[in-house]
Each structure stands twice: as C-alpha cells, then as structure tokens.
Amino acid sequence: MTLNVDPKALEALNNFKLPEDIGFGRTMVPIMAVCDFENGKWGELQLLPYGPLELDPTAKVLHYGQEIFEGMKAYHYEGHGPYLFRADQNAKRFNESAKRMAMAEVPEEIYLEAVRAIVGYSNDFIPVQSGESLYIRPFMISTEEHLGIKPSEKFKFLVIASPSGAYFSTGFLKVLIEREFIRACPGGMGAAKTGGNYAGSLISAQKAKSLGFQQTLWLDALEKTYIEEMSGMNFFSVINGKLHTPEIQDTILDGITRNSLIQLAKDLGYEVVEEKMNINDLLTAIENGSCSECFACGTAAIITPIGMLGDAGGNEWNIKNPEGPIAKELRETLLSLQEGRIEDIHGWRETVKVICH
Numbered sequence: 574m575t576l577n578v579d580p581k582a583l584e585a586l587n588n589f590k591l592p593e594d595i596g597f598g599r600t601m602v603p604i605m606a607v608c609d610f611e612n613g614k615w616g617e618l619q620l621l622p623y624g625p626l627e628l629d630p631t632a633k634v635l636h637y638g639q640e641i642f643e644g645m646k647a648y649h650y651e652g653h654g655p656y657l658f659r660a661d662q663n664a665k666r667f668n669e670s671a672k673r674m675a676m677a678e679v680p681e682e683i684y685l686e687a688v689r690a691i692v693g694y695s696n697d698f699i700p701v702q703s704g705e706s707l708y709i710r711p712f713m714i715s716t717e718e719h720l721g722i723k724p725s726e727k728f729k730f731l732v733i734a735s736p737s738g739a740y741f742s743t744g745f746l747k748v749l750i751e752r753e754f755i756r757a758c759p760g761g762m763g764a765a766k767t768g769g770n771y772a773g774s775l776i777s778a779q780k781a782k783s784l785g786f787q788q789t790l791w792l793d794a795l796e797k798t799y800i801e802e803m804s805g806m807n808f809f810s811v812i813n814g815k816l817h818t819p820e821i822q823d824t825i826l827d828g829i830t831r832n833s834l835i836q837l838a839k840d841l842g843y844e845v846v847e848e849k850m851n852i853n854d855l856l857t858a859i860e861n862g863s864c865s866e867c868f869a870c871g872t873a874a875i876i877t878p879i880g881m882l883g884d885a886g887g888n889e890w891n892i893k894n895p896e897g898p899i900a901k902e903l904r905e906t907l908l909s910l911q912e913g914r915i916e917d918i919h920g921w922r923e924t925v926k927v928i929c930h
C-alpha cells in the first residue's frame with residue numbers, strides 16, 4: 574500500500590508545537606490520513622495536513638448517521654517506542670462495525686498503514702509520561718450525496734490523532750445506574766462502534782451530570798436488571814477476590830482493553846467470571862462488603878476506579894475500597910505492557926517505524 578504524502582502535511586508537521594497543557598482529545602497533530610471508497614473500490618491512501626472536510630450537504634452521514642470509529646493509542650516511554658497495542662484487533666472490530674452499519678470494509682493493510690503513518694510522522698508529539706499517549710481516532714463516514722435512505726456507496730476513511738493525558742480529571746467515578754433510558758437492545762447496534770450509540774447516551778450523561786455523577790451504567794433493555802456497559806467503557810467489579818464482568822452480547826461493545834485485562838488478570842492468577850450481572854446482586858454485594866472494588870476500563874479511560882454507584886432516587890452505594898488494589902495492579906500491568914516496560918508474552922505490542930520529516 575503506497576502512501577501519497579502531500580508536502581503541505583510535512584510543512585504542517587515542521588511548524589507544529591505541542592502545547593504544555595494537552596488534556597484529552599483537544600490538541601490534534603497537524604496531519605490526517607485519508608482514503609476514499611468509490612465505484613466499488615478504495616483509492617489512494619493520502620497523508621494531508623489536518624483540516625476541515627468538504628462534504629455535500631446531502632452526504633448520508635449528515636442525515637442518517639452512517640458512521641463508525643475506533644479508539645487506539647500509541648505509547649512512548651523513556652526513549653522507547655512508539656508502540657501500538659493490539660492494532661490488528663481494532664482493525665478487525667472496525668470492520669465488524671462496518672458490516673453492521675452496511676458500510677464498505679476497510680482492508681486491514683489500508684487501516685494499519687494509515688495508523689502507522691500517523692504514528693510514525695507524529696513521533697515527536699507523543700507525550701512521554703506514563704499514562705499519557707497519542708490517542709488515535711480512525712473513523713469512516715458515508716459521503717454519497719443523496720437524501721434517499723439507502724446504504725451509501727461512497728465512503729471516506731480517515732485517521733486523526735491527539736497527544737493526550739488522562740481522560741478523567743477526577744480520581745474516582747460516581748456512576749449513575751440508568752433505570753429510565755436504554756442504550757441498546759438485542760438485535761440492535763450496541764456492539765458497533767458507531768456515533769449513534771454515543772449520541773443516544775448523551776441525554777443520560779446530561780442527567781448524570783445534573784445529579785452529581787460523571788458516568789452512566791447501562792442496564793439491559795428487556796428487564797432493566799442486567800449490567801451492560803458504560804458508553805465509552807466496559808464495567809468490572811471485584812467480588813470475593815474474583816473479577817466479574819458482564820458477558821459479551823450484541824448489546825455490549827467488545828472492548829479490547831476488557832479482553833486484554835481478562836487475559837492479564839488470569840496471568841496474574843485471578844479468577845475471572847464473565848456472565849450476566851444482576852444489578853441488585855451487585856448492590857447487595859457492595860452493601861455486605863463482598864464487592865470490594867468496581868472500575869471502568871477502555872482505551873481512553875485505561876482503568877478508572879469507581880467510588881460510588883447511585884440512582885436518580887438519591888440512593889447511594891459506596892464502594893468499600895475505592896483505591897482498588899486489584900484495579901491498581903491491573904492498570905500498572907497493562908500500562909507496563911503498553912509502554913514497553915515488561916516482556917510482551919502475548920505478542921500484543923508493535924514498534925512503529927519513526928518517519929523523519
């Protein structure tokens with residue numbers, strides 16, 4: 574796969590300065606990788622300066638939300654890297670989302686080449702503190718000009734990236750158990766990483782904020798009893814020393830951080846239970862102290878401990894050990910692996926070739 578580099582992209586890189594306070598997802602590297610699908614095939618992969626997109630106002634993405642995305646990170650630590658972590662898994666999940674949303678699949682070599690180019694050219698802008706990274710956002714939109722509701726036959730695939738610090742500024746999350754709205758139902762698109770799932774979650778985010786919470790915990794659509802996920806994150810708890818997480822089904826995003834943690838926890842000797850999790854059983858376990866920790870995990874969030882679960886009725890369940898020694902151990906193990914500080918026994922880490930500009 575050849576990459577066509579616009580000289581203006583190199584100029585933009587040479588003029589770019591990383592601000593001191595980077596936050597999360599606010600500062601973008603000054604380049605983007607772009608590839609268009611038309612007439613049944615993918616065109617040339619291009620590296621362009623970062624900038625606005627020109628879209629016909631009837632482009633289907635603007636009306637019918639035919640859109641998918643991924644979240645990935647590249648890591649730098651004490652002169653090592655840049656590393657990608659399980660990038661092939663993101664490429665595969667991207668195409669699972671594409672299938673569900675009736676979009677063209679992006680060949681894995683185009684997806685990975687685009688991600689590697691962004692990382693390779695952005696090497697100087699990857700923050701170096703542990704827990705910081707280059708957050709990478711591959712995404713695809715439907716660009717066909719037509720107001721009819723039918724699958725688009727034209728798509729634009731892009732990769733942009735943002736040098737980023739922590740996703741959450743708070744130590745422990747206060748999480749709202751959402752008993753009114755639902756995120757996904759069986760047969761729906763809950764497992765796809767598509768904008769509509771996130772747009773539909775925002776009303777609960779507003780409600781959570783107004784009640785003093787930072788996140789929503791979604792329950793299943795049919796019985797409003799079983800824990801599903803947390804919009805941008807998967808959910809874990811520690812009960813009697815075992816890790817529990819809801820089993821994957823088509824209403825839950827199959828998190829790559831989630832899967833990695835399950836394997837790493839087993840490597841560390843923990844038992845991991847993946848099954849349906851009744852919210853009432855969890856609340857009882859928090860009340861009687863057998864549930865000692867709860868945490869959220871995801872690419873952006875890494876592992877973020879939960880200090881309290883509550884509901885809109887003012888009930889609160891405080892987690893016994895919000896400092897979470899097991900969550901801490903898992904976070905440290907995951908980050909050490911991603912940042913190249915421990916041996917990669919599963920072959921999950923890839924060193925990306927740095928490209929000089």
Ligand code: COI
Binds near residue numbers: 645805873
């Ligand atoms: C990620 O963790 O990469 C996500 O996609 C969550 C996000 C919506 C910030």
